[in-house]
Amino acid sequence: MTNSEPLRTEVLSRKDIDNKIRRISSEIIEKHSDRPVAFVGIHTRGVILAQRVFDRVSRHRTDISQGTLDIALYRDDLDNLGTIPSIRGSDLPFSVEGSHIILFDDVLFTGRTIRAALDELMDYGRPARIELAVLVDRGNREVPICPDYLGHGMNTSKAEHVLVCFDEIDGKEGVYTVIGETR
Amino acid sequence: MKPMRRLFKQANIASQDNPMPAIADVLVDESGVIRDVSPDIPPSTDMKVLDCSNKILLPGLFDMHVHLREPGREDKETIETGTNAAINGGISGILAMPNTDPPIDSGGMVRFVRAMARDRSGIPVLTSGCITKGRAGKSLADLADMHTQGAVMITDDGSPVADPYLFRRALEYSRHFDIIVASHCEVPELSRGGAMNEGAQSYRLGLPGIPACSEEISIERDLRLAQCADARIHIQHISTARGLAIIRRFKEEGVRVTCEVTPHHLLFSDNDIQDYNTHLKMNPPLRSPEDNKALLDGLNEGLIDVIATDHAPHTRFEKELDFASSPFGITGLDTALISLFTHLINKGLIGWDCLVRRFASEPRRILQLEPADIVTGSTADFIVFDPNGRTHVNNSFIKSKSINTPYLGLELCGSVDMMVRGTEILLDRGGCRNEPLFSSKGGME
Amino acid sequence: MITEPNPSPVHSRKDLLDIESLSAEEINHLLETAKPFKELFTRSVKKVPALRGKTVLNLFFEPSTRTRASFEIAAKRLSADVTNLAVSQSSVVKGESVLDTVDTMQSMKVDYLVVRHGAAGIPNQIAKHSPASVINAGDGNHAHPTQALLDAFTIKEAMGDFSGRKILIAGDILHSRVARSVSICANKLGMEVGIFGPPTLIPHGHPDYFHTFNSFEHALEWEPEVIYLLRLQLERQSAHFFPSLREYHQVFGMTRERFELVSRKGIYIMHPGPVNRGVELTDEVLTYDRSLINRQVENGIAARMAVLYWLQPGIPSPTIEEKAET
Numbered sequence: 044m045t046n047s048e049p050l051r052t053e054v055l056s057r058k059d060i061d062n063k064i065r066r067i068s069s070e071i072i073e074k075h076s077d078r079p080v081a082f083v084g085i086h087t088r089g090v091i092l093a094q095r096v097f098d099r100v101s102r103h104r105t106d107i108s109q110g111t112l113d114i115a116l117y118r119d120d121l122d123n124l125g126t127i128p129s130i131r132g133s134d135l136p137f138s139v140e141g142s143h144i145i146l147f148d149d150v151l152f153t154g155r156t157i158r159a160a161l162d163e164l165m166d167y168g169r170p171a172r173i174e175l176a177v178l179v180d181r182g183n184r185e186v187p188i189c190p191d192y193l194g195h196g197m198n199t200s201k202a203e204h205v206l207v208c209f210d211e212i213d214g215k216e217g218v219y220t221v222i223g224e225t226r
Numbered sequence: 227m228k229p230m231r232r233l234f235k236q237a238n239i240a241s242q243d244n245p246m247p248a249i250a251d252v253l254v255d256e257s258g259v260i261r262d263v264s265p266d267i268p269p270s271t272d273m274k275v276l277d278c279s280n281k282i283l284l285p286g287l288f289d290m291h292v293h294l295r296e297p298g299r300e301d302k303e304t305i306e307t308g309t310n311a312a313i314n315g316g317i318s319g320i321l322a323m324p325n326t327d328p329p330i331d332s333g334g335m336v337r338f339v340r341a342m343a344r345d346r347s348g349i350p351v352l353t354s355g356c357i358t359k360g361r362a363g364k365s366l367a368d369l370a371d372m373h374t375q376g377a378v379m380i381t382d383d384g385s386p387v388a389d390p391y392l393f394r395r396a397l398e399y400s401r402h403f404d405i406i407v408a409s410h411c412e413v414p415e416l417s418r419g420g421a422m423n424e425g426a427q428s429y430r431l432g433l434p435g436i437p438a439c440s441e442e443i444s445i446e447r448d449l450r451l452a453q454c455a456d457a458r459i460h461i462q463h464i465s466t467a468r469g470l471a472i473i474r475r476f477k478e479e480g481v482r483v484t485c486e487v488t489p490h491h492l493l494f495s496d497n498d499i500q501d502y503n504t505h506l507k508m509n510p511p512l513r514s515p516e517d518n519k520a521l522l523d524g525l526n527e528g529l530i531d532v533i534a535t536d537h538a539p540h541t542r543f544e545k546e547l548d549f550a551s552s553p554f555g556i557t558g559l560d561t562a563l564i565s566l567f568t569h570l571i572n573k574g575l576i577g578w579d580c581l582v583r584r585f586a587s588e589p590r591r592i593l594q595l596e597p598a599d600i601v602t603g604s605t606a607d608f609i610v611f612d613p614n615g616r617t618h619v620n621n622s623f624i625k626s627k628s629i630n631t632p633y634l635g636l637e638l639c640g641s642v643d644m645m646v647r648g649t650e651i652l653l654d655r656g657g658c659r660n661e662p663l664f665s666s667k668g669g670m671e
Numbered sequence: 672m673i674t675e676p677n678p679s680p681v682h683s684r685k686d687l688l689d690i691e692s693l694s695a696e697e698i699n700h701l702l703e704t705a706k707p708f709k710e711l712f713t714r715s716v717k718k719v720p721a722l723r724g725k726t727v728l729n730l731f732f733e734p735s736t737r738t739r740a741s742f743e744i745a746a747k748r749l750s751a752d753v754t755n756l757a758v759s760q761s762s763v764v765k766g767e768s769v770l771d772t773v774d775t776m777q778s779m780k781v782d783y784l785v786v787r788h789g790a791a792g793i794p795n796q797i798a799k800h801s802p803a804s805v806i807n808a809g810d811g812n813h814a815h816p817t818q819a820l821l822d823a824f825t826i827k828e829a830m831g832d833f834s835g836r837k838i839l840i841a842g843d844i845l846h847s848r849v850a851r852s853v854s855i856c857a858n859k860l861g862m863e864v865g866i867f868g869p870p871t872l873i874p875h876g877h878p879d880y881f882h883t884f885n886s887f888e889h890a891l892e893w894e895p896e897v898i899y900l901l902r903l904q905l906e907r908q909s910a911h912f913f914p915s916l917r918e919y920h921q922v923f924g925m926t927r928e929r930f931e932l933v934s935r936k937g938i939y940i941m942h943p944g945p946v947n948r949g950v951e952l953t954d955e956v957l958t959y960d961r962s963l964i965n966r967q968v969e970n971g972i973a974a975r976m977a978v979l980y981w982l983q984p985g986i987p988s989p990t991i992e993e994k995a996e997t
Contacts, residue, residue: 113707116719116749116980127683127981129700132707140715166716426876430691432791432813432848435875501799502792546768548790550811 054205055195055218060178063194064092067176068099070192071145079106080143085160086113086131088149091209092178096147110135112146117159139168145192149207151177154188179218181205231255232646233269234610237278239600240285242587245577247282254606258648263602281657282611284578285586285598286318286349286645287563291383291462291486291534293555294320294351296342298327303539303627305339309347311537311559311626313652316609316642319350320559321593324361324377325384331356333371340376348652352593354379357396357407363388366396373403378593381408383462386444388414390451397455406484406592407452408460411444411469412510421550423496423511431502433550436511438466445469449476449483460592461485463536465510467520474529484592486532487521489562493569494518494632502549505632508538509554525584526576532592533585535562539628557631560624564617565633567640572613606646612657615641683983686798686805689814690855698823698859701977705824708980709973711748721980722749728781729755731808732769732788737944737968738808742785742817745975751783773797782984786810791848804982812846818943819852821974823860825967826897829939833860839890840864841923842901842951843872843912849943850901854881865893868901869923871912887922887929897939897963900925900951916950925952930959939963 055063071080084093090111097109112135115128146160157175164170176192181199195218199205204221208214232254238247251267254260269275289312295303303311305322312320322339324330330339336355343351355372359365361382369380380400386409387393393409400407417436422428424435445461452459453476464470464485473485490508495515499506506512524530538555545552562585570576590597598607617623617640619633643657681700690698711717727746729739739755746753758772769788776784784803786794791811798805809815823833830836838857844850844866854864858880865882866873867890873883884890903919913919920926925933925940930953933940940952940962948954956962 116721118721121721127983129681130704130707130980132710162720166718167714424875426878429845429851429874429876432811432851434812437875502795543768546770546796548769548788548796548811549792550790 049221049223051219051221053217053219054179054197057216059195060216060218063178064095065099067192067194068096071096071176072100072103075143078143079108080145081108081110081135081137082145082147083110083112083135083160083164084147085156086111087212088207088209089147091211092149092176093147096176108137108142110137112160112163114156114159114163117163119155119159133163135167139164139170141168142170143172143174144170145174145176147176149178150205151175151180151188151190152183152205153185155185157188158186178207179205231261231273233267233273233275234278234283235269235275237281237283237610239263239283240578240582241599242579242583245579247284247578252283252600252608254646256649258606258650260600260602260604260606263600276610278610280612280614281643282578282613283600283608284316284582284611285600286607286609286647287316287585288319288321288589288595288598289317289535289537289559289562289585290321290379290532290589290593291488292320292322292537292559293325293539294322295326295539297339301627302541304346305343305351306346307625307627308537308539308559309343309349309351311557311624312349313645314623314625314642315560316563316611316645317349317559318598318607318609318645318647318652319590319595320352321379321589322351322353323381323383324354324356325382329356329361330354330377331359331361331367331372333368333375336372336375336377348650349647352376352378352595354381354383354408356380357382357387358392361385363392366392366399369399369403369405373405377405378595379406379408379460381410381462383408383410386410386412386414390447393448394451394455397452397457397459401455401457404458406458406460408462409444409448410462411441411448411464413440413443416440416443417509420511421507422499423513425496425514427496427499431499431549436509438468438513438517441466441510442468442472445472449473449481452476452483453479453481458482459484463488463491463510463534464521464530465491465513465517467517470520470524470529474524477529484531484588486534487525487530488534488536489558489565490536490556490632492518492521492525493565498632499549503632504545504547504549504552505556505630505634507549507552507554508536508556522570522575526580531584531588533562533566533581534589535559537626538630539626540630541628542630545630555630557624557626557628560626561619561631561633561638563611563642564638564640567611567613568638572639605648607648608646609642609653610644610646610657612641612643613639615639615643615657617641683981685983685985686794687816687978687982688794688798688805688807690816690819690852690859691814693816693859695859695861698820698856701820701974701981702824702827704977704981705820705970705973708748708976709970712973718748718750720750722746722751725749725751725782726780727751727753727783727785727979728776728779728803729753729785729808730773730776730787731755731757732759732786732793733809735787735809738787738817738971741968741971742806742808742975745972745979746783748972749976749979751979754779754781769793770796770800773801777801777803783979783982802984804984806978806982809848812848813851815848815852815943817971817975817978818849819856820978821967821971822853822899822941822943823856824974825941825963825970826939828966828970829963830896833857833862835861835863836897837863837865837893837895838897838899839867839893839895840899840901841867841887841890841925843903843907844868844877844901845872845874846904846907847901850899853899854878865890865895867923869913869919872907891929891932891936894936895938897941898925898933899941900946900956902943902945903947903951905947905950920950924950925956927953927955930955934959934961937961941967944968
């Protein structure tokens with residue numbers, strides 16, 4: 044890392060994001076035409092992604108439940124963080140037992156977040172099926188996990204950061220790769 | 227090597243009469259007597275000359291309240307380690323308290339302790355005797371025997387004589403021997419179970435309190451009894467403003483009362499017991515900052531006669547117990563002078579005259595001992611103090627067998643560089659020249 | 672690499688020794704953290720892996736079933752391994768100091784030490800000595816911080832907020848570590864604190880923010896929204912703090928008459944348990960719909976989980992003797 048200005052490159056524009064979300068939504072409707080599903084967003088930007096997909100899908104469907112997942116207590120790196128993450132809690136206001144769940148996250152990277160999320164979901168009950176939807180898959184997997192619905196796939200190096208910005212919390216919209224800066 | 231004359235050049239000599247030391251040369255002859263004190267003594271070849279510029283010469287201090295623990299608790303302190311600690315701290319004479327195990331409550335015990343002290347100590351160790359047999363508060367100890375063997379005070383220190391009838395008789399009886407009765411003032415029923423001063427801090431820490439009135443009621447009672455018996459009385463380790471006010475009243479009424487204060491009751495308050503530090507636990511307990519102020523005023527005004535340490539060594543194990551279970555008392559011999567210098571003299575809160583008077587002259591006067599003034603014709607009994615030095619209070623500095631002092635690990639201002647008694651140099655930290663650091667007894671060069 | 676954690680706005684500590692050293696922000700953070708933990712209790716698996724591989728040692732020098740069980744469940748729900756050790760205080764005094772005992776424990780490499788002891792200040796002493804996180808589970812008359820946290824959590828659940836609310840703590844204020852911790856906690860959270868009890872059991876030098884009253888009726892006129900009844904140690908009678916238990920109940924206890932007034936006003940009642948029926952309170956209190964006593968017990972687990980999750984074991988500060996060596 045240097046002290047120079049971080050190098051920031053736009054990967055997806057506002058319009059691109061919108062297109063990707065539209066595509067994910069239609070794939071979900073197509074695949075789950077005959078049964079209720081539950082959308083579960085992983086804090087923080089997975090929740091927004093899930094909400095946006097829900098907003099589109101719910102125009103056609105009324106049998107979709109929503110929930111949020113905070114994986115803080117299931118992290119496998121609590122010892123190495125130096126700081127303790129704060130907990131916002133998970134909220135799954137539907138019965139997990141036997142349900143069809145689609146997990147949402149903004150970026151798929153090592154896969155460890157999804158591993159933690161799966162563990163947590165299982166502790167609520169035994170779902171019939173869990174699928175995964177992500178906006179960006181940046182590769183570099185450390186566990187065998189792959190998305191069922193994907194917005195955009197790309198190759199990155201571990202030194203890069205992939206930043207997803209949503210209007211709701213970041214005040215701007217776009218996906219960037221950054222070298223030399225974290226969020 | 228044959229004894230030689232010593233010339234202390236350009237020393238700042240502290241006395242009980244001047245707040246600021248005055249520069250003079252001091253010549254000690256081959257027999258250990260101060261031959262001359264004057265502005266400019268010419269050196270000659272048969273003199274050992276010590277450059278004492280920027281140093282302070284003051285009379286060796288006398289601590290009239292010391293727990294030496296021998297016999298009985300030699301794991302805490304012995305006469306040898308205790309007197310080494312005294313020398314280390316600039317104290318050239320001590321009065322031992324009689325609450326040893328067994329207690330010093332007979333002529334035989336007094337003789338035994340005095341003989342032991344003669345063998346093992348480089349400084350005078352006087353001893354007190356008990357007021358009551360076994361310090362049990364039931365019957366008078368044989369005073370004539372103790373007095374004959376050299377006891378210079380009687381006290382049941384550590385406890386009061388709870389029975390007022392017995393205490394009255396002790397005061398009356400003491401008059402025949404003109405021996406001073408000293409009192410540890412406390413109403414046991416009021417302080418029982420207490421661990422520190424009762425107040426906001428004891429509430430905060432959840433520790434049982436010792437109310438100030440426990441000490442004050444006892445001071446009032448004892449002074450009234452001394453008045454009634456027309457006896458001399460010495461109130462030990464006073465700690466509260468009200469206690470001092472009671473003493474003032476009886477002094478004004480002409481009662482022959484003297485009293486002492488410890489350095490810790492001047493310098494610490496119960497607010498300093500922040501984290502259950504057992505090195506701040508003693509009896510009487512540390513009181514409030516207002517009491518500190520009143521005691522300091524009383525000292526400057528002359529209402530308080532004496533500074534004494536109440537040196538009370540305890541083992542590390544005992545002081546590692548929880549605050550309420552650990553025993554009362556902290557050590558003071560090693561650190562009394564440097565702590566008073568750091569926190570009072572250095573800040574202009576007391577003068578050197580006050581220190582010399584209250585910690586060297588008055589205790590000797592009260593106990594009818596030879597004064598230790600730095601004047602022509604008297605035997606040398608003084609210390610060389612370096613006000614610009616620093617002392618690290620760590621395990622290697624402390625000569626007491628115990629380390630239960632709140633100064634442990636801290637650095638204090640000033641350093642006791644040398645102690646001179648007659649022809650002997652009992653302590654020499656090499657501040658004035660290059661010589662061995664510490665010689666416990668006798669060995670002059 | 673895993674998703675960037677949402678960093679906590681409040682830094683962790685090594686130990687929880689009392690409420691006094693916590694800021695209002697830290698207390699609120701713990702209460703916020705306790706909430707999602709309580710929600711876990713509704714799941715089929717009531718356990719999260721946050722403290723997997725960690726060891727919690729319950730070191731109880733003073734008997735206690737409730738508090739110990741509460742800590743044990745809290746630790747197990749965080750997937751920690753829990754060992755209980757009951758040490759009799761008298762055996763310790765004999766020649767082995769508490770610190771010696773802790774040294775022995777240290778060889779077991781525990782991460783969290785939950786300590787209860789009859790003497791004030793023991794947890795402070797252990798915390799200075801041990802790299803493990805020390806949680807004070809009650810020390811003498813000094814402090815009982817997790818009790819205060821679970822009580823604050825319970826009050827927040829019942830009333831929503833703290834600011835300007837009034838809590839009356841009644842009973843043996845002088846000897847109560849619960850009263851000390853609860854009053855400090857309530858004050859830090861912006862509540863008004865009243866105390867009431869026999870003058871012999873009201874401490875000299877209590878904090879200025881305490882409202883005091885000369886009768887229970889007078890205290891009720893102050894319009895408290897919560898009355899916190901303390902457990903009376905029955906041996907106080909023999910130390911002459913009051914003449915008899917009967918008289919104590921009549922003058923200073925929650926009698927049936929006073930309870931009628933209290934229930935009419937809808938005042939919440941709390942108690943750290945276990946209760947002395949007919950001493951500090953009358954039986955009817957136990958079935959009162961605004962009694963929070965059972966909820967306190969339930970919330971104890973969530974509050975203690977929040978504490979265990981928040982603390983971080985670390986390096987001990989050097990002891991004073993070690994400093995003296997240098």
